[in-house]
Amino acid sequence: MLDDDGVAETALPLETRADLYRHMRRLRRFDERMTALQRQGRIGFYGAATGQEAPPVAVALAARPSDWLFPALREGGALFVRGLPVATYLAQLLGCARDPMKGRQMPNHVASRSVSVVSWSSAIATQLPQAVGAAMAMRARGGSDAAVAFLGDGATSHPDFHAALNFAGVFRAPALLVCTNNQYALSVPSTRQTASSSFAVKALAYGVNAVRVDGNDALAVFEVARAALERARAGQGATLVECVTYRLGAHSTSDDPSRYQDPAEVEQWQKRDPLERLRRHLVRESRHDPDADQRIDAELDREVDDALGELEHEPAPALETLFEDVYCEPPWHLTEQLARFA
Numbered sequence: 001m002l003d004d005d006g007v008a009e010t011a012l013p014l015e016t017r018a019d020l021y022r023h024m025r026r027l028r029r030f031d032e033r034m035t036a037l038q039r040q041g042r043i044g045f046y047g048a049a050t051g052q053e054a055p056p057v058a059v060a061l062a063a064r065p066s067d068w069l070f071p072a073l074r075e076g077g078a079l080f081v082r083g084l085p086v087a088t089y090l091a092q093l094l095g096c097a098r099d100p101m102k103g104r105q106m107p108n109h110v111a112s113r114s115v116s117v118v119s120w121s122s123a124i125a126t127q128l129p130q131a132v133g134a135a136m137a138m139r140a141r142g143g144s145d146a147a148v149a150f151l152g153d154g155a156t157s158h159p160d161f162h163a164a165l166n167f168a169g170v171f172r173a174p175a176l177l178v179c180t181n182n183q184y185a186l187s188v189p190s191t192r193q194t195a196s197s198s199f200a201v202k203a204l205a206y207g208v209n210a211v212r213v214d215g216n217d218a219l220a221v222f223e224v225a226r227a228a229l230e231r232a233r234a235g236q237g238a239t240l241v242e243c244v245t246y247r248l249g250a251h252s253t254s255d256d257p258s259r260y261q262d263p264a265e266v267e268q269w270q271k272r273d274p275l276e277r278l279r280r281h282l283v284r285e286s287r288h289d290p291d292a293d294q295r296i297d298a299e300l301d302r303e304v305d306d307a308l309g310e311l312e313h314e315p316a317p318a319l320e321t322l323f324e325d326v327y328c329e330p331p332w333h334l335t336e337q338l339a340r341f342a
């Protein structure tokens with residue numbers, strides 16, 4: 001929908017297009033700040049979404065706030081779209097008392113019931129059957145909400161991906177699976193991940209609707225996600241959307257992509273930067289002034305700095321929280337251990 005010069009064929013309200021850009025720009029800045037914090041030794045780990053900001057932001061904007069999201073590693077942008085405060089995300093990265101995950105998860109594994117986001121385990125693809133099962137449960141309860149799960153191209157090689165698609169197909173689950181094909185699963189290029197002509201095509205074998213979209217075109221990702229969700233709500237079943245994009249940076253702060261990415265390839269994809277394309281479009285439509293980026297960054301920086309000022313002095317979660325949240329009535333051995341521990 002959006003060409004390299006920023007010309008777009010779209011009926012999306014200009015307000016929505018500007019919102020997409022603002023959230024993507026905030027995410028890019030947030031990732032820069034968090035990567036720097038990790039390099040300073042202030043957080044342990046971070047996985048940025050640089051270059052692939054469009055899918056989490058556009059899908060979250062296209063979904064209803066009540067649709068449950070099942071994220072993977074790089075979907076912080078979706079939580080922010082839903083209004084999760086920067087301070088809450090940061091509390092999770094720091095693992096301090098205010099962390100909604102109570103320090104039990106690796107950084108970047110943020111979830112919160114307040115924004116209808118389910119917690120992720122690092123074992124990739126586990127979220128997919130969970131999302132499809134949740135979608136089936138939502139329909140069984142008579143609601144019209146959908147479940148939205150995110151995955152990388154690497155996750156398509158896991159059995160859980162296939163189990164999820166099979167259930168989604170057979171039971172026509174109101175689910176949307178968003179595969180962010182960023183061309184790499186850590187150091188494994190997508191050419192070594194599959195011999196199929198695409199990742200989207202895999203859904204067809206399971207009787208699931210499939211769409212392949214330019215993942216660096218936020219307007220197209222939004223439209224495709226909206227149509228897939230409408231379909232799901234109308235009882236027409238699940239969709240697998242493959243967003244073709246590129247990871248412009250490291251897999252995580254524990255990775256050095258220069259060991260496996262060709263600089264010429266990186267340069268090619270930098271020219272297709274999803275933010276640049278949308279900015280060009282907004283400039284054309286007179287919705288972007290020269291200071292807009294600086295304003296967005298400054299606002300985000302203030303939120304990060306204020307949150308850091310408070311949270312870096314906050315203690316870790318109370319140790320007795322280790323015993324919470326698993327059992328309604330804790331079994332005798334845990335009760336004994338807690339008493340001994342206290």
Ligand SMILES: Cc1ncc(C[n+]2csc(CCOP(=O)(O)OP(=O)(O)O)c2C)c(N)n1
Pocket residue numbers: 073074122123124151152153154155156158182184185186251
């Ligand atoms: C089941 C499982 N196997 C292997 C790993 C190790 N691992 C962590 S991230 C990753 C690559 C994931 O790639 P992809 O699904 O494409 O997502 P991306 O990181 O590119 O967003 C792997 C193999 C894991 N976490 N879980």
